[in-house]
Amino acid sequence: MKRQIIDTIEKYDKIIIHRHVRPDPDAYGSQSGLKELIKANYPEKEVYAAGTHDESLTYLAQLDQVNQALYEGALVIVTDTGNTERIDGEFYTEGALLMKIDHHPDADPYGDVKWVNTSSSSTSEMIYTLYEEGKESYGWKMTTEAARLLFAGIVGDTGRFLFPSTTVNTFEIASELIKFDFNRTELFAGMYEVKRDLLHLKGYIYQNFTMDANGAAFVKIDKVTLEQFGVTASDTSQLVGALGDVQGICAWVIFIEEDDQIRVRLRSKGPVINTLAAQFGGGGHPLASGASVHSWEEADEVIEQLKKLCI
Numbered sequence: 001m002k003r004q005i006i007d008t009i010e011k012y013d014k015i016i017i018h019r020h021v022r023p024d025p026d027a028y029g030s031q032s033g034l035k036e037l038i039k040a041n042y043p044e045k046e047v048y049a050a051g052t053h054d055e056s057l058t059y060l061a062q063l064d065q066v067n068q069a070l071y072e073g074a075l076v077i078v079t080d081t082g083n084t085e086r087i088d089g090e091f092y093t094e095g096a097l098l099m100k101i102d103h104h105p106d107a108d109p110y111g112d113v114k115w116v117n118t119s120s121s122s123t124s125e126m127i128y129t130l131y132e133e134g135k136e137s138y139g140w141k142m143t144t145e146a147a148r149l150l151f152a153g154i155v156g157d158t159g160r161f162l163f164p165s166t167t168v169n170t171f172e173i174a175s176e177l178i179k180f181d182f183n184r185t186e187l188f189a190g191m192y193e194v195k196r197d198l199l200h201l202k203g204y205i206y207q208n209f210t211m212d213a214n215g216a217a218f219v220k221i222d223k224v225t226l227e228q229f230g231v232t233a234s235d236t237s238q239l240v241g242a243l244g245d246v247q248g249i250c251a252w253v254i255f256i257e258e259d260d261q262i263r264v265r266l267r268s269k270g271p272v273i274n275t276l277a278a279q280f281g282g283g284g285h286p287l288a289s290g291a292s293v294h295s296w297e298e299a300d301e302v303i304e305q306l307k308k309l310c311i
């Protein structure tokens, strides 16, 4: 599979890489990490990272401007994105070939070439194993910048190596990546320094969540509360893991009211919850997913379904 991917990359002079909307470090890490690797090993190729830039990830990478004409004859690679609805950026279907590289469940098997590994901690980890194959068979080199990006993706998706998706391989790859001379302290600051306002909102979450006897928990944060704390809805992505350290918790949902919808952020310690997310038009990982609902009544339905999963 990896050879087929590298052979395909070698065939195209122009490569455009996409990833999912509402990006996280693994989305940026796999997208821009792959871009850096291809650029370093095939300097004559044009490689672009497409999508809408997220200010909170500026410490990782900047994106490239792409237009429709650029897609003609291009290889388009989409990383870290399970389904086409979540692909960020237009025109991704307009290249000569579409390739999917991802670690989410393959519910939507899009693309002409697909490489899906759900047992990988992150797509960034997959990109590292692609590099290993490249190194072995094609003489690929790693760069410090690619190492920094892939390391960030792995750290992000494993919750700093805490999640069960973290394997012996993950640690081995991380230990290889930190041999490169990037500034880890600076990287961690970019990833985890939390604004004071956000910490106050975190306190609010711990003071106001509700949990039943089976460990199903929820908290609702409406727009007024967000304004009171001076926090934007997108800032709250840093708080999804909150409540995970509550003793006895089974699964939880944090609702964030936005202008036109209520964002549903689901996390679990055991029961699979991406099926629940899918019932409400969302998706994601078995233990970390999201969806959107359009009323607090609908939010209550999510809570009822979540309670059933924890029995």
Ligand SMILES: [Mn+2]
Residues within 6 Å of the ligand: 026, 027, 080, 103, 121, 122, 123, 157
């Ligand atoms: Mn990922």
